[in-house]
Amino acid sequence: MGLGVRVTDPAPTAQRRVVRPARPSARAGQPRSAVVTLVALTVLLALAVLAGAAVLIASSSPATAVLGVVLAGLAVGGAAAAVLVLGHPRAGRLEVVAEPARLTFPAPAALPWVNRGLATLASLLIVPPGIALAQGTAGDLPLFGLATPTVVAALALPAAVRAWSGRARYSHLVLDPDGVRFVGARGERAARWDDVRRVQLRGARLHLSGADGSVLIDVGARDLASDARLLADVLDLYRRRPALRGEIGEAALPRLERGDLA
Numbered sequence: 001m002g003l004g005v006r007v008t009d010p011a012p013t014a015q016r017r018v019v020r021p022a023r024p025s026a027r028a029g030q031p032r033s034a035v036v037t038l039v040a041l042t043v044l045l046a047l048a049v050l051a052g053a054a055v056l057i058a059s060s061s062p063a064t065a066v067l068g069v070v071l072a073g074l075a076v077g078g079a080a081a082a083v084l085v086l087g088h089p090r091a092g093r094l095e096v097v098a099e100p101a102r103l104t105f106p107a108p109a110a111l112p113w114v115n116r117g118l119a120t121l122a123s124l125l126i127v128p129p130g131i132a133l134a135q136g137t138a139g140d141l142p143l144f145g146l147a148t149p150t151v152v153a154a155l156a157l158p159a160a161v162r163a164w165s166g167r168a169r170y171s172h173l174v175l176d177p178d179g180v181r182f183v184g185a186r187g188e189r190a191a192r193w194d195d196v197r198r199v200q201l202r203g204a205r206l207h208l209s210g211a212d213g214s215v216l217i218d219v220g221a222r223d224l225a226s227d228a229r230l231l232a233d234v235l236d237l238y239r240r241r242p243a244l245r246g247e248i249g250e251a252a253l254p255r256l257e258r259g260d261l262a
Contacts, residue, residue: 016106019094023259025229027201042082049075063132063141067149073121081118084110086222094256095225101177101249107170108225116163122156125149171223177245180235182217191216193245199236206232233261
């Protein structure tokens with residue numbers, strides 16, 4: 001959920017579709033309660049920030065009041081991000097972009113708008129210090145209140161520009177007949193099918209491992225919009241059955257819909 005992760009988007013104009021396989025995955029995944037807890041904690045933290053922002057808004061200092069308004073916006077945006085991105089419905093679903101010879105599993109569709117909103121609000125943190133300096137009331141804000149918003153805004157502004165210009169890209173997993181590739185916040189990792197010897201779910205992580213046990217690709221369960229258990233089944237199917245790899249792409253959709261992933 002970073003502010004404008006710059007990665008490659010292989011199919012920005014292709015249609016995203018939701019597939020609900022007829023057969024559920026038999027794999028054990030992260031309990032739904034863990035996701036609910038994470039979302040709840042994020043919302044509680046946002047409420048705490050909102051309470052502090054209310055105190056600032058009530059201040060007689062314009063700079064302090066504006067700082068409170070921006071912090072309140074960030075708190076609301078953070079709570080919305082938790083609900084829309086972390087709480088995105090994944091169980092029993094595959095969200096996929098199908099092309100003739102490629103399947104792309106993208107991040108939640110709401111993420112670009114969440115990214116734009118948070119990056120824009122963070123950029124506005126430059127306003128309170130600017131007001132304080134322009135009015136000669138810098139003393140109304142402590143040094144922390146002057147320096148920290150300025151630094152955060154300086155970092156957020158380029159991210160906001162990328163987000164609104166369409167140059168921000170988001171995590172996705174790409175499968176083709178030759179192999180698998182994951183692009184995320186920490187860069188890009190790729191592996192040929194013949195090099196992948198094991199597909200495992202370990203807590204909230206999906207690991208593709210090589211012959212020596214090293215992790216070739218590491219995907220967070222909430223990085224993408226799909227059920228990590230079903231993704232593991234899809235990956236393991238094409239790892240185990242080379243004869244089926246030629247169907248990867250639009251031709252694989254009927255198989256995904258049937259849940260024929262054994």
